[in-house]
Amino acid sequence: MxxxxxxxxxxxxxxxxxxxxxxxxxxxxxxxxxxxxxxxxxxxxxxxxxxxxxxxxxxxxxxxxxxxxxxxxxxxxxxxxxxxxxxxxxxxxxxxxxxxxxxxxxxxxxxxxxxxxxxxxxxxxxxHPLEDVWQATRVAYADFTATQGAHRNFAAQTRPNGPSRGGPRKCALPTGAALCPQTGSRL
Structure with a gap:
């Protein structure tokens, strides 16, 4: 039917x-x-x-x-x-x-x-609602990078003098933290 x-x-x-x-x-x-x-x-x-x-x-x-x-x-x-x-x-x-x-x-x-x-x-x-949200965000990010090229640093574009003195910030996990194996393998 x-x-x-x-x-x-x-x-x-x-x-x-x-x-x-x-x-x-x-x-x-x-x-x-x-x-x-x-x-x-x-x-x-x-x-x-x-x-x-x-x-x-x-x-x-x-x-x-x-x-x-x-x-x-x-x-x-x-x-x-x-x-x-x-x-x-x-x-x-x-x-x-x-x-x-x-x-x-x-x-x-x-x-x-x-x-x-x-x-x-x-x-x-x-x-698994949190996993579903994570997957949707990952797919949206992949679509964004596919259409826009590589990851873009929007903060550097909004500052008149470019990025801060220390250069672009790097995102890192807190000391001693790690991604779960399933999440890490998808990145």
């Missing part, structure tokens, strides 16, 4: 998986189907039925609440301890805590494939 949303595409894929004989499924596929079936039952009944296991029901409630928050606010919940007390509502803190718990579960390998893919259907959700 053209123009299906990511959630609709995921549901269509798991509907086909649901029709396969259970003996042909892996453990992850069976676990994924538990979450898929719970979500489908919830959608058709308008609420989460008592037949859905408690952990599955809690997870579905959290995903639905996160989607509702993103739809209402147009962004992911903030998790910013630098803001003054009370700047973030209790509901937003609860959503942020839920997102943090899902990221930790993903890193620890406790999420089924369906859970991970379903979370990625939420607009703005990422399991």
């Amino acid at each position: 053209p123009n299906q949303s990511p959630v609709e595409q995921l549901h269509a894929e798991y509907a086909r998986l649901h029709d396969q004989p259970p003996s042909t499924l892996t453990e992850d596929q069976r676990r994924s189907l538990t979450f898929y079936n719970g979500e489908m039952e919830s959608r058709s009944a308008g609420e989460i039925p008592d037949t859905v296991p408690r952990d599955v029901a809690n997870w579905i409630r959290n995903v639905f609440a996160l989607e509702a928050f993103v739809r209402c606010q147009g962004r992911m919940p903030r998790e910013n301890r630098r803001l003054p007390e009370g700047a973030i509502s209790a509901v937003e803190k609860q959503r942020a805590n839920s997102v943090r718990a899902q990221r930790r579960a993903f890193i620890a390998g406790r999420l089924s494939t369906y859970q991970a893919r379903r979370l990625l259907c939420v607009p703005g959700f990422s399991f």
Whole structure:
């Protein structure tokens, strides 16, 4: 079907998986189907039925609440301890805590494939948001240097007498600091 949303595409894929004989499924596929079936039952009944296991029901409630928050606010919940007390509502803190718990579960390998893919259907959700920002900045810088030539020292251009007496400053890591191996290899 053209123009299906990511959630609709995921549901269509798991509907086909649901029709396969259970003996042909892996453990992850069976676990994924538990979450898929719970979500489908919830959608058709308008609420989460008592037949859905408690952990599955809690997870579905959290995903639905996160989607509702993103739809209402147009962004992911903030998790910013630098803001003054009370700047973030209790509901937003609860959503942020839920997102943090899902990221930790993903890193620890406790999420089924369906859970991970379903979370990625939420607009703005990422399991590694800081890495995503770093990658986007790196790509933007690469595009800039490709179109503008090499790195340019804009500070030297704004001073009437050129750079300061000591010559151009060199950016360096603090003494004893080092880049992580993944980041260093990409530079």
